[in-house]
Amino acid sequence: MKKKTTKSTTENIWDAPVEDVLDSVTETFNEKAAEVIEQTKPKQPKSLNAIQFDLEGLMTDFPTAKELERFVFDETGIVLNLKGRANKLKYQIAMDVLNGEQVDPVFLGDNNPYIDKTEMVPVEELKPKPARDKTLPERNHMQNSFYCPMIPHPDDTMRAMDKKVHMVFRKYDNGMISYEIQGPLEQIPHGEKINKYGKVVPEIIKWVDPRTGEQVVMREDGTLTQQGKRLRALMQTKKVNKTNQWDVWIDREFLSVDDSVLNNVWDLGK
Numbered sequence: 001m002k003k004k005t006t007k008s009t010t011e012n013i014w015d016a017p018v019e020d021v022l023d024s025v026t027e028t029f030n031e032k033a034a035e036v037i038e039q040t041k042p043k044q045p046k047s048l049n050a051i052q053f054d055l056e057g058l059m060t061d062f063p064t065a066k067e068l069e070r071f072v073f074d075e076t077g078i079v080l081n082l083k084g085r086a087n088k089l090k091y092q093i094a095m096d097v098l099n100g101e102q103v104d105p106v107f108l109g110d111n112n113p114y115i116d117k118t119e120m121v122p123v124e125e126l127k128p129k130p131a132r133d134k135t136l137p138e139r140n141h142m143q144n145s146f147y148c149p150m151i152p153h154p155d156d157t158m159r160a161m162d163k164k165v166h167m168v169f170r171k172y173d174n175g176m177i178s179y180e181i182q183g184p185l186e187q188i189p190h191g192e193k194i195n196k197y198g199k200v201v202p203e204i205i206k207w208v209d210p211r212t213g214e215q216v217v218m219r220e221d222g223t224l225t226q227q228g229k230r231l232r233a234l235m236q237t238k239k240v241n242k243t244n245q246w247d248v249w250i251d252r253e254f255l256s257v258d259d260s261v262l263n264n265v266w267d268l269g270k
Contacts, residue, residue, distance in 0.1 A: 053098040058091050068094050069113040081109035119195050123187070123205045130213035137172045145170045146249040151181070151234070154210050158186070165210045169217070169235075169250045177218035177251060179231055181210045218251070 062068040065082040072080050072094050080097065082090040085107075093107050146169045153163040170178045191203030217228035224232060235246035 053095050055091050055095055058094055072097055073113050079109040081107055121202050121205055124207055126207050129211045132214040133216050136178055141173045143171045143173050144252055155208055174220050176220050178214045179217050180214040181212040185209055
C-alpha cells in the first residue's frame with residue numbers, strides 16, 4: 001500500500017517530491033479557476049434602493065393612482081399609466097420600477113403626471129392640406145417655378161396685421177400655370193375662461209392654416225381661372241426693371257435651341 005507523501009516545507013521546489021509539487025500547483029489552479037468562474041457568473045441586477053420600497057409602504061403612503069404615478073416619476077423619471085388597473089397590480093408595477101426592474105411597456109405613459117389634462121387648453125385638430133388639382137400635369141413636366149414669400153394673407157384678421165403667406169407658382173410644359181400657398185401655419189387663442197387657479201386662459205387654440213394645395217392659375221388653352229386673374233394682376237404690380245414679376249418669373253417662355261439652328265437658321269429641314 002502506497003503511503004501518502006507529506007508536503008515539503010522547503011522553499012526550493014526542486015528539493016520537494018514531484019507529487020507534492022503537482023498537488024500544490026493543481027490545488028492552487030483549482031482555487032483560482034473557481035474564483036474566476038464565480039466572478040464571471042451572471043448575476044441578477046440589484047437596485048441600491050431595492051430594500052426601501054415594498055407593497056405595504058406604497059399602499060399606505062400613496063392611496064391613489066395619480067399620487068403613485070407622481071412618486072414614481074419623482075424617484076425614477078419614468079411615467080406610468082396606472083389608472084384603472086387592478087389595485088394589487090398597479091402597486092406591484094410601481095414597486096418593480098422603483099426597484100430597478102423592467103416592466104411591460106403597456107404600463108408606461110407619455111404625459112407628465114403633474115399635468116392636469118382637464119386644465120389644459122385644447123388645441124384644434126389641424127386639417128389635412130387640400131388636394132392637388134387633378135387636371136395639372138405631373139411634377140416631372142414642370143418648366144419653371146417661382147417662390148414668393150410676400151403674398152397678402154387670405155385670412156382677414158391676419159391680413160389686417162399685414163401678415164404674408166409663402167406662395168409657389170409653377171409653369172408646366174403644356175403652358176399650364178399653378179399656384180400653391182405653403183404656409184406659414186400659426187396658432188391663435190380663441191375665447192377666455194377662468195381655470196381652477198383663478199387665471200384667465202383661452203378656451204381653445206385654433207389653427208390659422210392658409211395652405212391651398214396646388215391649384216390652377218392658367219389652363220392649357222391660355223385662359224385664366226377667376227383666382228388666376230386676380231393673382232396675375234397682383235404679380236404684375238410687382239415691378240422688375242421695366243417689366244413685372246408675372247412676365248419675368250412666372251409666365252416665362254423657354255425656347256430650345258440646338259446646334260443646327262446656330263449653324264443655319266434658314267434650313268427648315270433640320
